[in-house]
Amino acid sequence: MTDKKIDIFNQISLGYVVIESRKTDQWRSFLVDGIGLHLAQNTKELMTFRMDDHACRLIVRHGPAEDVVAFGWELANLNTLEVIRSRLKQHNINMTESSGSEASARGVENFWRIRGPKDIEFEYYTQPILDDTPLKTPISAFETGVGGMGHAAIISRVPDKMLNFFTDIMDARVTDYITQAIAGVTLDFTFLRFNERHHTVAIAASQGVKLDPIRTRIQHMNLMVETVEDLTGALQRVRKLGYEIAREVGRHPNDHDISFYVVSPSGFELEVGWNARTVDEANWKIQHYDRISQWGHKPQNPGLINFLRVNSVNFWNGILSLTRKEHSPL
Numbered sequence: 001m002t003d004k005k006i007d008i009f010n011q012i013s014l015g016y017v018v019i020e021s022r023k024t025d026q027w028r029s030f031l032v033d034g035i036g037l038h039l040a041q042n043t044k045e046l047m048t049f050r051m052d053d054h055a056c057r058l059i060v061r062h063g064p065a066e067d068v069v070a071f072g073w074e075l076a077n078l079n080t081l082e083v084i085r086s087r088l089k090q091h092n093i094n095m096t097e098s099s100g101s102e103a104s105a106r107g108v109e110n111f112w113r114i115r116g117p118k119d120i121e122f123e124y125y126t127q128p129i130l131d132d133t134p135l136k137t138p139i140s141a142f143e144t145g146v147g148g149m150g151h152a153a154i155i156s157r158v159p160d161k162m163l164n165f166f167t168d169i170m171d172a173r174v175t176d177y178i179t180q181a182i183a184g185v186t187l188d189f190t191f192l193r194f195n196e197r198h199h200t201v202a203i204a205a206s207q208g209v210k211l212d213p214i215r216t217r218i219q220h221m222n223l224m225v226e227t228v229e230d231l232t233g234a235l236q237r238v239r240k241l242g243y244e245i246a247r248e249v250g251r252h253p254n255d256h257d258i259s260f261y262v263v264s265p266s267g268f269e270l271e272v273g274w275n276a277r278t279v280d281e282a283n284w285k286i287q288h289y290d291r292i293s294q295w296g297h298k299p300q301n302p303g304l305i306n307f308l309r310v311n312s313v314n315f316w317n318g319i320l321s322l323t324r325k326e327h328s329p330l
């Protein structure tokens with residue numbers, strides 16, 4: 001059976017992200033006092049954070065990974081779920097349903113899980129639990145809506161397989177490409193969208209031998225805010241708290257957003273962005289850019305010592321990655 005005639009583009013958004021860390025106090029301070037999220041639940045095992053009327057957008061659970069461990073994908077309805085289920089079945093992948101406390105901790109009625117690309121759990125759901133109590137946050141508003149809660153950038157050693165997963169199973173569309181040399185390695189970025197948001201996933205891969213110099217599954221995740229004051233306020237707060245600004249304010253040439261990157265307590269970066277353009281499907285033309293930033297995005301700590309500190313670690317991680325097999329469902 002083929003259902004390729006059914007197109008589920010525009011029926012998927014990034015709904016929530018699960019992080020696992022032992023540094024829960026640091027994460028709470030980072031997200032609440034720094035970025036400006038609303039703390040909803042706070043127990044020993046679990047903290048949940050709100051950005052809008054969803055009961056939960058970010059979950060930090062206590063555990064050793066120091067990484068993003070799951071993406072929650074919000075689907076338009078059960079038909080969308082059935083399309084994904086039948087496509088996965090053709091690859092002998094079965095979804096496992098979860099409900100009860102595991103689902104309510106994520107702010108959903110129930111969800112269906114698979115072991116996704118790069119060992120990130122992919123959790124599909126249709127029913128978010130909503131909460132209309134006002135947010136306690138210095139941010140005027142986070143930009144969520146049909147575009148979802150933000151995006152993630154993932155380095156892959158099997159980028160074609162990862163791309164196929166997103167385009168064949170979830171009907172993602174390629175928005176554009178960027179090629180850029182970073183620390184002596186040339187990286188190709190492919191930006192993918194599931195809806196009007198310019199991208200929800202960016203796949204990065206080194207040219208030639210495929211290296212993965214980053215310890216964490218994702219390189220960064222992004223949250224979008226509504227005003228420039230939201231952006232500058234968050235920057236001032238995380239800086240005051242002493243978090244390292246991986247990249248100062250700058251602008252990307254493809255989605256046009258203005259953003260900064262801060263190093264999170266688990267080591268991957270969090271990008272706060274503002275004013276990204278959306279995609280007009282009727283007139284969009286795929287372009288290839290030759291730089292990741294139009295202006296800005298300079299590291300807070302330039303200089304040789306910092307370069308060696310960061311890149312000697314990355315160099316060894318990159319070499320070690322050659323010995324590891326990256327999980328791909330397809």
Ligand SMILES: [Fe+2]
Binds near residue numbers: 151153220221271
């Ligand atoms: Fe980004």
